[in-house]
Amino acid sequence: MANQKSRPNSNMPTIQDVARLAGVSHSTVSRVLNQNSTTIPISEITRQKILDAVQELGYQPNMIARSLRTQRSQMIAVMIGDISNAFYHPIVRAVQDVSDKRNYDVLISNSDHIYEHELRFLNTVLRRPVDGIIMAPHCLTTHDIDQFVQRSHVPIVALGAQVNHPDVDVIGGTSEPATYQMIKWLIEEKGHRRIGFINTLHDMPPGPSRFRGYQRAMGEFNLAIEPGFVQQGEFTLEGGRQAMQNFVVQENPPTAIFAANSLMAIGAILAAQANGYKVPEDFSIVGYDDIPEATIISPSLTTIGRDLPKIGRQLISLLFERIDGQVSGPGRFVASDWNLIVREST
């Protein structure tokens, strides 16, 4: 049972097998299989012979070999922050759906918001060339991206306006204005004057831009950002929970709290409730981005809504425009729109 070909891993027929069975050369087979190639005419008879042979053998072209020859991999790579964060699901969804339809495969990578992982991703796509990249980096510098772009001309589309490279398409730009609007609404419509902020750790994006929106709104209404008003945490449910612990122990805590994402906001609500407080009576809590958990939690979460599936479709559209060569030239910027979704947590 052991003396097969040197590679017992597969008994897939090759294009040679098809050619042999059809009694033609393998290049003819290749031609009918990629009939697009500049309208070279092929006799209906050999064409049929080949198609029959393909059928009979169940031939499937080997993508690895094709990639080596064509220098196109029919793969795109996606780097997200955290597969557990529902924020990314509609985006990955859209990317996969469109890619499937176009017979592209999708490589997915989690960065966990860790710099080394983001760098590793870049190296991966250097070694394994893909036709396009979608990423939501939190730590990469423009310099890192530039290093990459120097060496690989693969088109990149990024989510998050912190990415700022002349060749990279970017979707984002909502953080500052949306946060500003949310804080303003808490002040004007809900009468809050002591508003806290749960930020990311180590000034990791998108914390800072959201923080600027908070600062601007507070400043505009001459409201102080007292020491203790700003807490930090991981970009997760648990991070929000822990940050909230730092609020509940304060003598005179804020009456409203903005969390830099909805997972943190939900963690904060859970922590408040665990400490015997009521939301929104004792604390109004708001998040950023409308994920399913926002309506599972009680009270349901007031948050900033973006059309996530649309953002996903935009990302993949921008990418395929470049992959297909319809677009070249400098990176484009798409500002997504957003709206305030008022629910029960305020």
Next chain:
Amino acid sequence: MANQKSRPNSNMPTIQDVARLAGVSHSTVSRVLNQNSTTIPISEITRQKILDAVQELGYQPNMIARSLRTQRSQMIAVMIGDISNAFYHPIVRAVQDVSDKRNYDVLISNSDHIYEHELRFLNTVLRRPVDGIIMAPHCLTTHDIDQFVQRSHVPIVALGAQVNHPDVDVIGGTSEPATYQMIKWLIEEKGHRRIGFINTLHDMPPGPSRFRGYQRAMGEFNLAIEPGFVQQGEFTLEGGRQAMQNFVVQENPPTAIFAANSLMAIGAILAAQANGYKVPEDFSIVGYDDIPEATIISPSLTTIGRDLPKIGRQLISLLFERIDGQVSGPGRFVASDWNLIVREST
């Protein structure tokens, strides 16, 4: 700006470039880069020259070319049901973490529990050979898998005991006993006698095995499964919500409801509450699998817990054992353990 090499997509150096710069042949470069290859000794001096050249050029081997030659892709493919279902996150997590560590890339595919998608996945990995496959199929038949195994000798590890192929490693087997235990508990400890069941659509696994557990428990206590006790829905939150609608309109509905997964159970709770009912006072509702949402919802969900990260680690371990050739031969079966997690929804 256009007259570069025919392939302007990359200016990555090749092994030839390294060889030229180091003044040696490309095979010598290959040798030092894969020093494992049967202890061929290499003079320290050329070795250093090569390493320097690699450094200077920032050479990275092209994985596509390497794959074509070695017939190994350093990729594994994962097919899950639905990226939005948190059930899969710890599993994908474990797979990615271990793969990263071993420099394997991970191709992820959503089947959406649709038969055509599952078949398409199989075809994808036929065209793009990967070194191993992890999948959680809901619709594939043994015959489909067998067809695949005939053609490709890539090792497969499956999640879910409905997969039954002599060559495939399987982790699963909890559905019937765990459901039985849960129903029994509802009867014995909670005094329910009218218990409903939210099943999957079209007898899609794992619905049927869970249903058998339900039947067995009900039968053992001589409790009737009245018409209307069994409702069906998509394997999602929305599916559970809609199924619950069919309970609340009944004249004499069940007092407890088991949903085939926790997403459905949460949908059911939400629907009950939306209709003005209280959980657990009016309906006790339980799910299957402990996902984060189970403790976000109020009342928190009584459910079957499995150690999902452990299952993920087991899946990828079984797979790598085969990829590494440590294990060959017939498919193994691993029964995962589970426990009943009692929370507030009962």
Next chain:
DNA sequence: CTGAAAGCGCTAACAG
């Protein structure tokens, strides 16, 4: 209309 031949970048015999 079809075949022969080159070569994508790499590894692995096989000779020195």
Next chain:
DNA sequence: CTGTTAGCGCTTTCAG
């Protein structure tokens, strides 16, 4: 210890 050579399976000139 190192270089030469032969492909992996495919696409794409270039000749007929």
